[in-house]
């Protein structure tokens with residue numbers, strides 16, 4: 001992206017005299033537990049130092065349990081109370097395993113995954129979290145006023161100064177979804193997700209009275225003509241190659257998740273129970289939707305954003321970008337062209 005000159009000193013920003021032509025209707029969103037307080041504070045400090053002290057976007061922190069007052073105090077105090085932090089609780093109906101899920105069947109599947117050493121294979125709370133991030137966070141009352149969000153997790157790192165506003169940039173360039181890292185999913189966690197996604201197209205097709213022919217052209221909101229199928233599949237959609245955007249980092253337009261096509265898709269997936277009978281992640285769910293429902297021009301890879309979530313780092317590949325951002329990451333060790341990265345699949349459809 002073109003950048004705004006960021007030769008503004010922090011003193012100027014602290015005087016409250018900082019002004020930009022435009023701000024986006026945007027917020028950070030952090031889902032965390034009370035026990036994540038230290039990691040949350042560290043992530044917030046880094047994004048403040050590298051970006052947000054010049055931009056002043058607010059934070060919404062969500063938790064499935066009541067926030068402990070000491071945690072609220074701790075987060076607010078570390079940032080001198082000058083920022084806008086709002087602490088919210090997720091309604092349990094948006095979080096817990098629905099009672100129409102067959103718990104015997106779900107348990108059997110979890111036990112098997114534990115035997116097979118699948119990461120988080122035995123965890124119900126991890127599944128709740130994935131389902132919440134797939135279908136609920138953007139409907140939380142505290143997020144409803146906003147269009148754009150930047151998802152942040154405890155204990156992540158931002159390695160470069162960000163010298164432009166990615167929300168405004170995305171709005172101006174008509175983007176809907178942005179990522180920094182893409183990789184393969186563990187097949188064991190989503191054995192039927194691709195077939196279920198195909199089942200969704202069929203059900204939509206039928207509900208529109210389609211018999212064949214031109215569904216894509218008639219309903220581009222359900223499957224974009226210029227989609228990113230070539231990134232998701234190496235055989236024109238027959239099978240899924242497991243590539244997805246790593247969703248612990250996301251900057252995106254919530255109007256996309258709130259749209260009828262995405263909500264229909266989520267409801268369909270949810271009705272099949274795969275968040276609990278398997279271990280569907282929000283990353284592949286978001287990625288399949290963004291890649292198929294959006295034209296590929298609406299998905300942005302931000303090379304400029306140096307980002308680390310253990311164990312992987314994206315470091316800007318362009319030397320000029322890396323210098324300008326005063327990055328603290330090693331360009332040679334960026335995940336982009338690691339054997340486990342899907343960046344080359346993304347590049348090939350560009």
Ligand code: GDP
Nearest residue numbers: 031032033036062063064125126129153154248
């Ligand atoms: P990973 O990145 O896939 O290894 O999963 P994480 O453990 O980092 O969880 C993803 C995000 O969800 C992080 O922001 C966590 O703080 C949050 N999270 C995970 N499980 C829970 C939970 O049970 N309750 C709450 N409130 N947050 C959770």
Ligand code: MN
Nearest residue numbers: 153154248309
């Ligand atoms: Mn994480």
